Amino acid sequence: MKIFFTGLISLAVYVFFFPSHNIVTRENVSKSLFANDHVIIKLKSIDKTVIAASNKENSSGYEEILRNIAGKLDIGIKRIKKLYPTDKVHFVELAKKYELETYYVLFFNGKYDIPKLCNKIEKNNSVDFSEPDFIGEAGAESSKYTRETMVPNDEFYGRQWGLHNDGTTSTSTGRPGKKGADMNVEKGWDIDKGSESVIVALLDSGVKLDHPDLAGRIWVNTKETRNGRDDDGNGMIDDINGWNFAYENNDVIDDAGHGTNIAGTVGAVTNNAFGYAGLDQRCKLMICKDLDDENLGQYSWWSSALYYAANNGAKVINMSEGGFDYSKTLDNAINFAYDAGCVIVASMMNKNNNDKYYPGGFKNVIAVGATDTDDGRCREFTWGGGSNWGKHICVVAPGNRIYGLDYKDNDNFDVYWSGTSQATAYVTGTASLLLSQDPNRSNKTIREIISKTAKDQVGDPREDTPGWDEYYGWGRVDLYAALNYGNNPTENKQDEKGQESKDENKGDKNLEQGSQPAKADEPNKPDVDDKRAKKVGR
Ligand SMILES: [Ca+2]
Ligand SMILES: [Ca+2]
Numbered sequence: 069m070k071i072f073f074t075g076l077i078s079l080a081v082y083v084f085f086f087p088s089h090n091i092v093t094r095e096n097v098s099k100s101l102f103a104n105d106h107v108i109i110k111l112k113s114i115d116k117t118v119i120a121a122s123n124k125e126n127s128s129g130y131e132e133i134l135r136n137i138a139g140k141l142d143i144g145i146k147r148i149k150k151l152y153p154t155d156k157v158h159f160v161e162l163a164k165k166y167e168l169e170t171y172y173v174l175f176f177n178g179k180y181d182i183p184k185l186c187n188k189i190e191k192n193n194s195v196d197f198s199e200p201d202f203i204g205e206a207g208a209e210s211s212k213y214t215r216e217t218m219v220p221n222d223e224f225y226g227r228q229w230g231l232h233n234d235g236t237t238s239t240s241t242g243r244p245g246k247k248g249a250d251m252n253v254e255k256g257w258d259i260d261k262g263s264e265s266v267i268v269a270l271l272d273s274g275v276k277l278d279h280p281d282l283a284g285r286i287w288v289n290t291k292e293t294r295n296g297r298d299d300d301g302n303g304m305i306d307d308i309n310g311w312n313f314a315y316e317n318n319d320v321i322d323d324a325g326h327g328t329n330i331a332g333t334v335g336a337v338t339n340n341a342f343g344y345a346g347l348d349q350r351c352k353l354m355i356c357k358d359l360d361d362e363n364l365g366q367y368s369w370w371s372s373a374l375y376y377a378a379n380n381g382a383k384v385i386n387m388s389e390g391g392f393d394y395s396k397t398l399d400n401a402i403n404f405a406y407d408a409g410c411v412i413v414a415s416m417m418n419k420n421n422n423d424k425y426y427p428g429g430f431k432n433v434i435a436v437g438a439t440d441t442d443d444g445r446c447r448e449f450t451w452g453g454g455s456n457w458g459k460h461i462c463v464v465a466p467g468n469r470i471y472g473l474d475y476k477d478n479d480n481f482d483v484y485w486s487g488t489s490q491a492t493a494y495v496t497g498t499a500s501l502l503l504s505q506d507p508n509r510s511n512k513t514i515r516e517i518i519s520k521t522a523k524d525q526v527g528d529p530r531e532d533t534p535g536w537d538e539y540y541g542w543g544r545v546d547l548y549a550a551l552n553y554g555n556n557p558t559e560n561k562q563d564e565k566g567q568e569s570k571d572e573n574k575g576d577k578n579l580e581q582g583s584q585p586a587k588a589d590e591p592n593k594p595d596v597d598d599k600r601a602k603k604v605g606r
């Protein structure tokens with residue numbers, strides 16, 4: 069018999085009580101979610117000559133402006149936080165271009181109508197804009213699974229249908245799996261297994277740093293030592309393996325589980341007769357914890373994590389997370405990281421509809437949907453939901469029932485997660501392998517190769533029409549084809565055909581849906597107490 073423990077994120081939790089981050093919801097009005105004890109304020113850049121004459125640091129000048137604004141509006145300031153702690157070493161000019169030093173988070177005492185407050189703040193002449201600190205969530209949910217008949221041995225690779233699909237795993241809706249409906253990795257690994265010089269940033273819930281199946285895979289900031297000082301001048305103190313943006317410290321241990329599954333999917337130690345195989349066998353994983361212990365994340369955390377990842381050498385940024393709200397702040401942070409050369413991969417999210425989620429909805433992001441074991445769009449994950457679609461989708465990849473590493477127990481391998489999160493991790497691994505093969509490839513080139521070599525018309529022909537379509541994007545990613553790019557004369561032909569389809573921007577289709585959006589919003593969190601016990605920070 070199967071035993072499921074679900075980690076469903078509950079809207080009821082947001083509504084009734086959320087002690088650590090003061091979350092409110094306006095679910096009955098829209099789907100916006102934002103923090104209610106602070107707002108983001110983007111100030112106008114101060115004239116540098118004025119600053120010089122007044123003999124003040126820029127930051128104290130900005131803080132003075134913020135205090136004036138708060139004073140006029142009678143807001144009691146609790147704390148002023150720079151959204152982007154100044155990195156004095158990396159991409160200094162680019163940071164100026166994007167005016168990152170003018171972004172602040174203003175924490176206040178008392179309760180306010182946040183959108184109204186932002187409007188009032190925006191009326192001040194010194195302010196470019198003010199917006200709520202929106203909240204998104206991880207793009208997957210977990211289940212635990214006890215197998216009924218198969219006798220497990222110590223080789224779990226057979227469960228990883230996304231890497232090698234033998235057709236024995238059925239879809240969530242009971243359709244048979246399809247042999248070969250996978251990332252085509254075994255042939256891909258003959259071409260390239262990865263490179264230690266490629267850094268992949270995981271913007272997620274953290275990672276189980278001591279997991280033996282991640283040994284040697286975690287990025288180490290060699291310019292930093294544990295001494296209470298910011299040795300490398302990147303704005304963060306003792307950031308050895310990354311940074312915890314959710315709790316503002318250097319402890320990047322996973323307290324929610326999502327991040328450890330993603331880390332293993334991208335980069336579990338392969339071929340060590342233990343646990344699972346990672347798609348990229350050598351890249352280094354930079355841990356940017358930007359989801360809290362409930363797998364929720366504020367956009368301010370995501371934005372400063374993007375800044376950190378880009379500054380500290382990440383070439384690929386995995387964002388298996390998404391929020392419903394558009395944000396200028398997050399948009400700007402994405403563009404900064406993209407201009408810094410990063411490939412940014414993010415989830416379409418899991419509502420089985422065409423709602424647009426961010427950062428997946430931004431132009432400079434590779435937005436990834438999920439397929440099931442039959443190569444069809446996942447219309448129902450193991451826990452419900454389904455892979456979103458829309459005009460911004462780039463590609464799809466396996467994302468249902470993705471077994472991986474557990475964040476609590478190094479010897480437990482009976483955990484799988486399902487969602488566009490896992491599909492995102494597979495595309496991230498593809499991108500990092502393409503960079504291993506040729507480190508000079510730009511983010512634009514990486515996107516092109518992944519798009520052009522994706523397998524078209526693998527799913528339901530009513531959705532997966534020839535060329536790009538809004539359900540599968542360019543198709544299901546194929547690692548071998550990607551690494552073999554340039555050696556296959558049929559690739560360009562497919563691309564031309566697909567580009568035409570994309571430009572047409574298909575209208576609505578009257579498609580029969582395989583499943584209804586499932587009850588992802590119902591509270592069901594049996595292990596909450598354990599999570600509370602492990603909570604870090606504040
Ligand atoms: Ca540092
Ligand atoms: Ca230090």
Ligand SMILES: [Ca+2]
Pocket residue numbers: 281336337338339340341342343344345346
């Ligand atoms: Ca392994």
Ligand SMILES: [Ca+2]
Pocket residue numbers: 524525531532533534535536537540541542543
């Ligand atoms: Ca298609």
